[in-house]
Amino acid sequence: MVDKGGRRVMWHDYLRHAITTKLNCRVFAGFNANVDVVIKLNADMIAGIMKQEPQILDNPPAEPTEVWPVTTNTEFMALLKECIKVGKSHYGVMDSKLGDWFSQVFLQRSEAMGGQAGIIANQMAALGATSSVYSPVLSSKQAASFDSRVLYPEVNSGITWIPVRESVNDQWTKLNYIFEYAKGITFKFGDEEITSPRANRVILGTRNPKAAMGFDPEIASHLPELGQTIDVAFMAGYHHGRIEGRAETLDEYIKLSSDDLLRLKSKNPELKLHLEYVPMPDADDEKKLLKSLAPLFTSFGINENEIRRLLAGLGYGELAAEIAENERAFSLYKGALAVARELNVPRIHLHNLGYYVVVLMKPYGVDPEIVRQACLFASAVNAVKAMQGGAVPLEDVDQMVDYPLSDVGMKQLQEFVSEAQSLGLPAGEAVLATGIMELDDHWALVVPAHIVPNPVSTVGMGDTVSSSAYAAEISLAAAAQRGS
Structure with missing residues (x-):
């Protein structure tokens, strides 16, 4: 049996290895960018x-x-x-x-x-990925906020990728x-x-009818071509629930959005799609939209506060109440598993202060150890962001190599294992050592993360964690496949 000190050394070794990750993937982000x-x-x-x-x-x-x-x-x-x-x-x-x-x-x-698409596009470019973005309304002020390396899809006879700073289309x-x-x-x-x-x-x-959370009709017919040029798309903004003049009702918006997502994947069935949760004002509308759109995605990101609201809206009031009364890794795991099953999404990444909870539904195409390493990479990226703000350059990530993972995260992992064991689940020393628990139809991961006291900024941390982790997972999985 490995003692606590030995486990910390083991997790530190995981971290040191994770920090060497390179993002060798093509990333797309839509729709909501703002200042x-x-x-x-x-x-x-x-x-x-x-x-x-x-x-x-x-x-x-x-x-x-x-x-x-x-x-x-x-x-x-x-x-x-x-x-x-x-x-x-x-x-x-x-x-x-x-x-x-x-x-x-x-x-x-x-x-x-600001905005999920804007933050993710800039962060992915800073980490060295091929980064692109689509936002229907792009003012000169907004365009200037993007990293100069971020690309934008220009429609002519087909898709041409041009610098986003040259793509101004509104004021x-x-x-x-x-x-x-x-x-x-x-x-x-x-x-x-x-x-x-x-x-x-x-x-x-603020809101404006121009800021439609969807693809403009001009680009919609070219989505199959666009999908062929990317490996993963991070999508957010669906919580708006309508597009003035094109999809006035929720049903129309769901149909439009579903059709566009299917087009995007039509010529690239291996394309990964991540949905970052943002609450809708009406819980019934949210349930209807997510039950329709979420199954089209391969990954779903949410935090510890948001999942309570989502669970309540999906009819899991007891799970929501348990998290509210005693928020811990195990209660969040139960909530994330319920969301994965209810929304039929194979990957749920729940980010919390000091640790992450990930649920992977079987069959999942990536080794859970790669998923854990990707989460540790994301934790390092996010910790640097907390220290200095803005999009984190790849060369800055290694400054976290000797920054310890949080006591909160290590304690939550230990308590998760104890609670799982008390319920007869297959948890023990191996789970403490790896953060991975395997069950019949899924894996559960509890990954300790960094905590930076008094962060320079908290804006975009969830987006940074979700995008860095999933892009790293895709890159590491591709590298492992090439190596085999």
């Missing part, structure tokens, strides 16, 4: 607003996190207060007019690439306002003091 307006909250900012506008706390909504869209500063402050209190992330939609008030009261801000820019807060800051909302239990953020995005 993030990042506001790093501090106590003085909130105190200043309270002094100038004390009435802002009057008559708050009963359920601030359910307001959609956020239209007033009172709704916003109630939402911010609620999210800071519990330390959880939140994504919502706002009336663009609220941005004028933000400009008046939050003077310290910065701008960066409107989608803005997402990101309100970040660090752990341990005490904010005073009127007479109530709240100390943030962990670092996190609140995201409010």
